[in-house]
Amino acid sequence: MxxxxxxxxxxxxxxxxxxxxxxxxxxxxxxxxxxxxxxxxxxxxxxxxxxxxxxxxxxxxxxxxxxxxxxxxxxxxxxxxxxxxxxxxxxxxxxxxxxxxxxLKSPKTKERIPKAIHQADFPEIESMLDEINDHPWVLKRDIALLTLIYACGLRISEALNIRKNDIQHDYIKVLGKGNKQRLVPLISIAKEKLDQYILSIPYSIEGGSEIFLGLRGKKLQPAVFSRKIKNIRILLGLDESLTPHAFRHSFATHLLENGADLRSIQELLGHSSLSTTQIYTKVDYSHIMDVYRKTHPNS
Missing domain, CATH: 1.10.150.130 (Tyrosine recombinase, N-terminal domain)
Structure with missing residues (x-):
């Protein structure tokens, strides 16, 4: 019943x-x-x-x-x-x-904040993708996907849902949580990697079709890509926090470290609450102190 x-x-x-x-x-x-x-x-x-x-x-x-x-x-x-x-x-x-x-009271939670990826690790990650991929077009796909997540601050599910006609000249239409749509700037390096990948796809994709495909031509699943990133993390001996979501977190962290304001980052990430953005964009205390010493008039 x-x-x-x-x-x-x-x-x-x-x-x-x-x-x-x-x-x-x-x-x-x-x-x-x-x-x-x-x-x-x-x-x-x-x-x-x-x-x-x-x-x-x-x-x-x-x-x-x-x-x-x-x-x-x-x-x-x-x-x-x-x-x-x-x-x-x-x-x-x-x-x-x-x-x-x-x-009924819910248990209190510990704040879990993924670590930002070090800039020096990016070339190693891309090099390892080259080593573990047997198909040239899949390598282009993986590089385009990681570049897009990091360059645009996307969730893995948002990136994998992108359709061909969502990609415009200098921005991309993203469907986020709660079916909320936002426009995210598409920087040149991300556009370049996407174009290289799309030209290499061995399957026909229409304007309304998802662009990130698996080996058999069907939509790439998050778990498949997450496993690949996990394998790279293990092979390179990187921190266990290295996941597809860590690239999104790194996007927000690196923007904040370079002077972007929280409101702009909130819009780019698609957060409905600024408090969520504040949690995701915490930076190292050492960096905060460095900024303080350089900018405070009495420091």
Whole structure:
């Protein structure tokens, strides 16, 4: 019985709220964990009435189980948010009320900030891409993709969703979180790498087609590219923070270090909140002190 509402909720998120496929997968994983725990916890099939009667003790037991299963605090915060969204949906659509979920406190999170990539590491990364790629056009693809993420500050999902007609002469149209579109300047080096890649693609791509393709001509998946970056990190002995997202973070950090203001960086990154930009663009204390000494009149 409950599985009907479970799937109904996921369909609502996908079709009405227009959540991305990756977000839907996260919600589904959270709901599977929740249903498995609750069924074991109450010792019977889940029904909507039993969901309504879960107590704060039940939910705390659920969070304790997650801590035993080594989920970090950020993951559990998202998990609690998923449950609140589920209960909000059930209240609106099926008149299911549960006060306990509203007072359940999420665990405090440690601020996780990826490290910016050192400029000296970029040539090594590009050289390693050359070594591990057997197909010349795939090498051009990977270089174009990394250049675009770093030059434009894109999320990996945003970059992989770019279509041919999104690329203009000096800017690129980007579809971000919540289907919000923004225009990002396209600097010459990024445009050059994109043009070289597009000319090398062995498949036909129309104006409305995604440009970043896998070996079989289908849209390149984030996990495939992330694995490649992980392999490069291991081969070069670089910090484990080297991920596709680290190139986006480096974009923001290097702009800030060179005098860009937070508001402009916020617009370029597509952040709805300035506080998010402040977290992502923290720079080394030594750099801040260096700027202070050079610019403060009394230093």
């Amino acid at each position: 409950f599985k009907l509402w479970y799937q109904e909720f996921l369909d609502y998120l996908q079709n009405i709220r227009n959540y991305s496929s990756l977000t839907i997968v996260s919600y589904e994983n959270d709901l599977k964990y929740f249903t498995n725990f609750i069924q074991d916890h109450i010792g019977s099939e889940i029904t909507l009435s039993k969901l309504a009667n879960l107590t704060i003790t039940d939910f705390r037991s659920l969070l304790f189980k997650r801590s035993q299963d080594n989920f970090d605090s950020n993951s559990t915060r998202r998990f609690v948010s998923t449950l609140r969204s589920l209960y909000k949906y059930l209240a609106e659509k099926h008149s299911i009320q549960n006060k306990a979920i509203q007072v």
